[in-house]
Amino acid sequence: MFIAAPGSSRLFDHARALPGVTAVPMSFPAKIKDFPRMRAAWRTLRTLIERERFDVIHANGSPDHRLLLLVMLWWKKPRPGIVFTKHNSIAIKRDFLTRLRATLATDEVIAVADSTAELVRGSVYGRCPLTVVKNGVDLVKFAPRDTAVAAVKRERMLGKECAKRLVIGTISGFDSYKGTMDMIAAVAALPADLRAQVMVVVVGTEPNDEQNQSIDSLGMRDHVHVAGFVENVADYIATFDVGFVLSFAVEAVSFACREMMAMAKPVIVTSYAGLPENVDDGENGWIVEPRDVEALSATLRSIIAARSQLPAIGARAYVKAISEFSDERFIDATEAVYRRVAPAFTAPAPFIVNSIVTRLSTSSWDA
Template sequence: MKILLTNFHNGRGGGHDTYVVSIARGLAARHDVVVGAPKTSRLLQHASAVSDIRALPMEFPAKLKELGRFVGAIRELRALLKRERFDVVHVNGSPDHRLVMLATMFASFKRPYFVFTKHNTIRVKRDFMTKLKARRATHHVIAVSNPAAKLLEGSVYADCGMSVIPNGVDIGFYSPVENALAARKRDALLGAAHAGKLVVGTITGFDWYKGTMDMVAAVAALPDELRKQVVLVVVGTEPNDEQRQAIESLNMSEHLLITGFTEDVRDYIAAFDVGFIVSYAIESISFACREMMSMGRPVLVTRYASLPDNVDDGVDGWVVEPRDTQAMTERLRTMLANRNRLPAMGQSARTKAEREFCNSKFIRETEEVYGRAAA
């Protein structure tokens, strides 16, 4: 098959980037795979680095008022679709979905099989354009979690075929690090100021819906003698001015390491004792949670969307209610009192990843959806 995968994000697209590249890499040996993304995107950079994938710079203007760019983008995409005759076009957001629909309306060439992935828990709109995308440019919808699927049931996509295919991770790439090497990475990250502390970390940054500031508040609520034993490490999006002020007011600056964005998070995960994903909006299933568990780290999650599906409470992680900083503080107390149990919980997390999170199942089930195009 000839497959086009698209994503509209400029710069970093987060889990969308991981999702598209994983599928493209997994199918490139058996199919002709093209990835279309903005020239400034991290996705295009990553796709270009894979020899078997064709990466094409492609713009997806989000605003209809950008009429000149919009019309030009439609023309370019229409010419590409006419020339390449893709069997499948897999879109991953509203702007690329809309542009693909407009580029194929009243087309003289055979229209491809359209697949749309619902990545998040944002409510599905019922406006005219969304109805048109569902009717004219959606043959099948992939939901990455059951909560995402429930949002599609009864929506304008209800009459499209639907599959629930949870995200998979590369458990070979995200694999546990030998203890001595992990200790060296921890020493390099923490330095003397935080030596010996419980390292609680996330790779999701400070985006508002990730709830990272809730974990900052949870650590701040510990008694002084316990707070001194914890260091919070946050990899990814840096805090905004308001968040920085809150960190200062909670006297958390000396208990917090902010690393910023990095392309390869494995050295940081290796330095963690425990991971956390405490989202309370938008999140669906979380690549980050599965990556940390795959590297043998127990993870504290909130009971939001499919996050608790990743974790068996008390076995390979912990589950608390969203925004419940008191419960997060209590779990931190538990971790400190039972540090000797954390490596075994991490091993359970790795076992879970090998059993349930492997990329191969995710790729195989996505390819089966594409196979319906040939049928």
């Protein structure tokens, strides 16, 4: 297995530490102004494919897929099977280059959510075989934690008094489309006595100046803890009572939602894209309309009123994660796609013998 990724990316750092994996530093310039860099990347990728004679190439983003197309346009030898994964809810263009990618550089498409699959079916990729492979999570790393240990972490993070509040958390950061500011506004809209019972914890991207001003203007500074980027998000998820992912753009099925549910945390999600595919409303989490702060605030009131029921709701979230979110399911389904597209592949199942898979990735592994 070879993984080509930008040398500055987290994916590259992870890949080069894995036994049996060769990490190749490679950029994926996508704009006309980057033509000199694109030409150099094209040469690097072409040389790599010629030398290694891959059975399968897996492109995980549009820039890498475009670069792969440019290689295939002048490819004279039998080419490897090519898999393209659609990771988000962004509309697929119908321009000439995208049509070429679908026709000349795609043998099968993977969609990471049912909603994403519908997007693919109505696009220029509609002619391609399509498989839905929803994101899997590491159910060993993301598993329920000892409550006493989590309580200690929570008190150290928030202080003794704030740790007693209902902690509603996310690991999606403050990227604008993630809806984190909607949660803060919904808490601010609660009656004063209920608002005093809530703490919002945000792991990931930190707030920008405008978001910080909004937090202050809402009087929420004492109700928001910003953890920023951390090495082990599971340690922070363990401190949550409830998780949330309130995206209203770009999102697919959400690793963050699945990781929190795997740690027995009920999650509030929006009805956007693939998010509601994770949650059974009222059973193991809650579904609200995107950007509807009033409805979200009402949901929070019901959660506060039934706080004692949260462990049971979280337990149901964990059961769903065990049955549907495992990385074993994800790996097996992905490998099945590789077997279908690999030309003349005859190794006996379940082993891949003498087969090298290249995974080309940019944003999907950095998210």
